[in-house]
Amino acid sequence: MSRAMVEPDRAAGGAARKSVYFFGDGRADGNARMRDLLGGKGAGLAEMMSAGIPVPPGYTITTEACRRFFDAGGRLPAGIVREEEAMLARLERLLGRRLGDPENPLLLSVRSGAPISMPGMMDTILNLGLNDLTVEGLARKTRNARFAFDSYRRFIQMFSDVVLGIPRGILERELTSEKRRAKAAEDVDLNEEHLRGLVARMRRVVREEIGRDFPQDARAQLSEARDAVFRSWDTERAVHYRRLNGIADTLGTAVNVQAMVFGNLGSTSATGVGFTRDPSTGEPSFYGEYLMNAQGEDVVAGIRTPHAIESMERELPEAYAQLREITGRLERHYRDVQDFEFTVEEGRLFMLQTRRAARTGIAALRIAVDMVDEGLLSKREALERVEPDHLDQVLHPVLDPAARKRHVLLAKGLPASPGASAGAVVFTSEEAVRRGQKERVILVRAETSPDDIAGMDAAQGILTATGGMTSHAAVVARGMGKCCVAGCTALRIDEAKRILRIGNRTLREDAFLSLDGSTGEVLEGDVATSDSEVVRVLTGKLTPKQAPLYQRFERLMAWCDEVRRLRVRANADIPRDAKIARSLGAEGIGLCRTEHMFFAEDRIPHVVTMILNAKEARDARLQIRRIEEDLAQAPRSERPGLKAELTRARAEGRAAIRDFDGALKKLLPLQRADFRGLFLAMEGTPVTIRTLDPPLHEFLPKREQLLAEMAALGRSRKGDPRRPRLERTLARVDELHELNPMLGFRGCRLGLLHPEITRMQARAIFEAAAQVAKRGLPVHPEIMIPLIGDKEELRRQRAEVEAVAREVMARLKTAIPYTIGTMIEIPRAAVLADEVAEHADFFSFGTNDLTQMTFGFSRDDCGRFLPDYVESGILPHDPFVSLDIRGVGVLIQRAAFAGRRSKPGLKIGVCGEHGGDPASIAFFEQTGLDYVSCSPFRVPVARLAAARAALARA
Numbered sequence: 001m002s003r004a005m006v007e008p009d010r011a012a013g014g015a016a017r018k019s020v021y022f023f024g025d026g027r028a029d030g031n032a033r034m035r036d037l038l039g040g041k042g043a044g045l046a047e048m049m050s051a052g053i054p055v056p057p058g059y060t061i062t063t064e065a066c067r068r069f070f071d072a073g074g075r076l077p078a079g080i081v082r083e084e085e086a087m088l089a090r091l092e093r094l095l096g097r098r099l100g101d102p103e104n105p106l107l108l109s110v111r112s113g114a115p116i117s118m119p120g121m122m123d124t125i126l127n128l129g130l131n132d133l134t135v136e137g138l139a140r141k142t143r144n145a146r147f148a149f150d151s152y153r154r155f156i157q158m159f160s161d162v163v164l165g166i167p168r169g170i171l172e173r174e175l176t177s178e179k180r181r182a183k184a185a186e187d188v189d190l191n192e193e194h195l196r197g198l199v200a201r202m203r204r205v206v207r208e209e210i211g212r213d214f215p216q217d218a219r220a221q222l223s224e225a226r227d228a229v230f231r232s233w234d235t236e237r238a239v240h241y242r243r244l245n246g247i248a249d250t251l252g253t254a255v256n257v258q259a260m261v262f263g264n265l266g267s268t269s270a271t272g273v274g275f276t277r278d279p280s281t282g283e284p285s286f287y288g289e290y291l292m293n294a295q296g297e298d299v300v301a302g303i304r305t306p307h308a309i310e311s312m313e314r315e316l317p318e319a320y321a322q323l324r325e326i327t328g329r330l331e332r333h334y335r336d337v338q339d340f341e342f343t344v345e346e347g348r349l350f351m352l353q354t355r356r357a358a359r360t361g362i363a364a365l366r367i368a369v370d371m372v373d374e375g376l377l378s379k380r381e382a383l384e385r386v387e388p389d390h391l392d393q394v395l396h397p398v399l400d401p402a403a404r405k406r407h408v409l410l411a412k413g414l415p416a417s418p419g420a421s422a423g424a425v426v427f428t429s430e431e432a433v434r435r436g437q438k439e440r441v442i443l444v445r446a447e448t449s450p451d452d453i454a455g456m457d458a459a460q461g462i463l464t465a466t467g468g469m470t471s472h473a474a475v476v477a478r479g480m481g482k483c484c485v486a487g488c489t490a491l492r493i494d495e496a497k498r499i500l501r502i503g504n505r506t507l508r509e510d511a512f513l514s515l516d517g518s519t520g521e522v523l524e525g526d527v528a529t530s531d532s533e534v535v536r537v538l539t540g541k542l543t544p545k546q547a548p549l550y551q552r553f554e555r556l557m558a559w560c561d562e563v564r565r566l567r568v569r570a571n572a573d574i575p576r577d578a579k580i581a582r583s584l585g586a587e588g589i590g591l592c593r594t595e596h597m598f599f600a601e602d603r604i605p606h607v608v609t610m611i612l613n614a615k616e617a618r619d620a621r622l623q624i625r626r627i628e629e630d631l632a633q634a635p636r637s638e639r640p641g642l643k644a645e646l647t648r649a650r651a652e653g654r655a656a657i658r659d660f661d662g663a664l665k666k667l668l669p670l671q672r673a674d675f676r677g678l679f680l681a682m683e684g685t686p687v688t689i690r691t692l693d694p695p696l697h698e699f700l701p702k703r704e705q706l707l708a709e710m711a712a713l714g715r716s717r718k719g720d721p722r723r724p725r726l727e728r729t730l731a732r733v734d735e736l737h738e739l740n741p742m743l744g745f746r747g748c749r750l751g752l753l754h755p756e757i758t759r760m761q762a763r764a765i766f767e768a769a770a771q772v773a774k775r776g777l778p779v780h781p782e783i784m785i786p787l788i789g790d791k792e793e794l795r796r797q798r799a800e801v802e803a804v805a806r807e808v809m810a811r812l813k814t815a816i817p818y819t820i821g822t823m824i825e826i827p828r829a830a831v832l833a834d835e836v837a838e839h840a841d842f843f844s845f846g847t848n849d850l851t852q853m854t855f856g857f858s859r860d861d862c863g864r865f866l867p868d869y870v871e872s873g874i875l876p877h878d879p880f881v882s883l884d885i886r887g888v889g890v891l892i893q894r895a896a897f898a899g900r901r902s903k904p905g906l907k908i909g910v911c912g913e914h915g916g917d918p919a920s921i922a923f924f925e926q927t928g929l930d931y932v933s934c935s936p937f938r939v940p941v942a943r944l945a946a947a948r949a950a951l952a953r954a
């Protein structure tokens with residue numbers, strides 16, 4: 001049992017453990033702070049009772065009793081049973097009615113109530129205490145036999161379902177056939193006689209189902225119902241729900257036993273539910289629904305159409321006025337929007353539940369800011385009321401809620417990048433680029449790869465069949481702020497035939513699909529979407545004045561910045577993304593992946609030339625250098641031979657070296673322009689640029705494609721001049737082929753073998769910085785060497801970069817403040833962080849690769865088993881989405897500590913996907929890192945998460 005569980009008991013002041021808490025007559029043993037012990041519902045009922053709000057009296061059996069129930073093998077210990085009997089007697093005295101009394105029966109509701117609201121737990125039982133005798137007593141007492149028998153049949157239905165385990169449909173069928181016989185359209189049209197007959201038939205069915213009579217003893221009914229509530233904690237669906245939502249199995253549920261009030265007592269009675277403000281917009285307008293002459297879940301069950309709460313003002317004016325007054329008071333008391341349930345019995349209002357209302361992101365933002373303005377909340381408290389993920393909804397377009405109901409849900413994948421989009425299906429990036437200019441398209445692929453970037457950019461949304469939350473498609477789409485549903489396993493893509501099958505539907509190219517990247521849903525057809533107001537302001541389509549949502553967003557963000565310590569940067573590769581990031585509050589770039597610049601149309605040919613010649617150029621250079629060295633030491637007699645050898649080597653290597661260097665020379669100005677754009681967009685904030693990282697084969701055409709091109713040539717002319725280049729490319733593709741490219745020739749390994757590439761990139765960076773500095777603008781590049789496993793790797797790459805920096809600064813006579821650091825993404829580098837720090841000005845944890853390598857899970861392939869790992873509880877969550885604190889987190893902690901011990905003041909950040917995950921951010925705050933970096937559209941989420949993490953520590 002956890003400590004927190006016992007705490008409230010002590011708070012209540014009792015040394016002896018109390019298991020049953022009474023509420024009635026304006027007083028309660030419990031209060032709102034005792035959620036863990038009394039459950040949310042019990043704590044709320046107690047609080048309302050003490051506040052003088054009309055609530056039917058009753059008692060709550062604690063969650064602690066629930067645990068003792070299970071410890072005792074599914075029986076409530078005798079001591080607790082005695083405590084309960086005493087409380088029941090107290091309730092009976094208070095009301096002057098007794099459970100099971102045939103003349104004046106007390107009727108009860110039995111309600112479950114866990115500390116955390118849990119759909120999937122037991123349903124409520126109403127009207128408990130009715131039997132063949134008490135129903136007549138109730139009829140006499142109320143002079144309303146129809147009401148009494150309506151209550152009885154409801155009780156039989158509920159009790160049979162949740163306690164006796166008789167499938168709901170069986171008794172429901174009896175009700176339906178009774179209505180048919182009586183030609184009654186609705187339940188309320190059944191009269192006393194119908195209901196008497198119905199009760200008798202239901203009782204017969206129950207006997208047939210369970211082989212005994214429906215329990216007639218009211219006290220037995222109560223203890224059976226109570227035990228069923230406790231047992232419902234352990235049903236399969238409840239356990240499953242807890243697993244999915246990370247709720248501890250040890251919490252247990254409370255049981256609330258409460259006197260009934262009746263909303264089905266005739267034309268001045270009603271039952272309803274509501275919210276103190278609109279939970280989808282946050283608008284401060286009373287919002288709710290009710291039904292006259294109804295009970296319990298009738299309102300939400302959809303048997304009858306409920307009325308909007310406004311018309312209650314006419315139908316039940318006094319109760320309505322009181323409801324407004326009470327719920328207003330509850331909202332002020334809890335200082336949060338309430339979701340409430342009530343019943344009106346013959347004109348008298350009773351509150352049955354109140355709790356914090358669930359809300360959309362837009363509503364959360366509005367409510368928090370409005371409540372600060374109303375003086376209900378402090379700014380700090382407002383930050384605690386908005387979940388970081390709520391902001392996501394504020395930034396992305398959404399599917400219109402009304403429109404989506406008219407469309408078929410085809411499948412569900414992973415909610416890889418939030419937002420909404422609709423468009424015509426296309427199967428290739430070329431098609432997306434071609435058509436994306438004029439129309440809306442959805443790019444549908446098995447999985448995307450770096451050469452799909454242009455297509456992804458042109459599409460409205462991306463849908464993939466395989467790949468997880470950190471697959472290429474997911475990461476890139478999030479970076480672009482573009483809606484993406486990934487890992488949608490129901491898709492069968494036939495790219496050749498241009499057909500997409502989902503279940504039994506076949507969609508051709510051009511068919512319309514709509515995606516909800518926040519839920520992973522894929523809908524058929526063109527569902528209307530609306531753009532985020534915040535984004536419309538940031539892109540200049542609205543002025544801030546016209547955009548109240550934007551104004552609230554900006555205010556909340558400003559409050560975040562007042563309290564957070566962690567800096568927030570963005571991962572951005574191109575000026576456009578950098579500008580968006582900056583406008584969303586990024587304080588720098590934490591990761592610029594230079595390779596993304598290589599894929600643009602005007603560069604890729606040079607990149608390919610560079611790669612095709614890299615190895616030969618290197619071999620030739622090594623060879624030449626060796627001969628030169630030999631020559632320097634050779635005795636005179638050997639020199640002529642060596643000289644001839646040197647001439648030959650130079651001649652042989654000339655073409656490769658020329659082409660290789662030539663390609664780099666072509667790339668230099670292009671990269672320089674890219675970097676200048678980034679520096680300008682980031683306005684002097686630090687810009688971390690990573691040197692080339694991916695395996696080279698990613699830049700080359702696919703093998704199959706080359707073979708196809710060769711085949712096409714073969715059939716036409718023999719001596720086609722394109723053939724040699726194709727053959728060379730193919731040979732190079734084969735040469736570069738690796739079984740494990742992610743563990744292969746990539747990262748700093750590229751720059752170590754081909755230092756010319758690192759030098760070209762460094763030159764582009766420093767020349768761009770110098771251009772900016774010459775204009776009198778601040779600039780602050782940080783060069784980051786990827787995939788270090790040993791300090792020597794970093795030392796050598798650092799020396800290359802520094803040499804270029806010195807040369808450029810001297811030549812251009814400009815001083816540029818810069819730093820050189822490394823990514824910590826290989827576990828060995830983390831373990832040896834103190835050594836690595838000797839050569840680093842900063843560390844940036846590349847948590848994607850670090851997670852991949854620490855677990856030994858391939859990011860791109862783990863979709864086959866990782867979901868199952870999480871589902872079956874081997875891992876608590878996907879470690880690529882939220883940091884594995886126990887493993888990877890500890891590695892980070894130790895590396896940060898060791899790095900700073902060896903170099904005090906070492907700047908440390910995070911640039912993996914985890915930099916935008918609130919739970920991971922809380923950990924980074926605790927670890928004392930300096931900044932996190934995430935995709936541009938996550939920046940506000942990270943600012944809020946960092947603020948909340950700082951508040952949680954204070």
Ligand code: ADP
Nearest residue numbers: 056109111124258259260261296297341352353
């Ligand atoms: P849930 O946890 O599903 O909300 P509740 O325990 O709140 O279940 O009960 C559902 C509904 O049953 C309530 O909204 C209310 O209409 C009805 N109900 C519960 N207790 C009582 C009661 N004491 N008197 C009248 N109706 C009740």
Ligand code: MG
Nearest residue numbers: 041341352353
């Ligand atoms: Mg309820």
Ligand code: MG
Nearest residue numbers: 786825846849
């Ligand atoms: Mg990496």
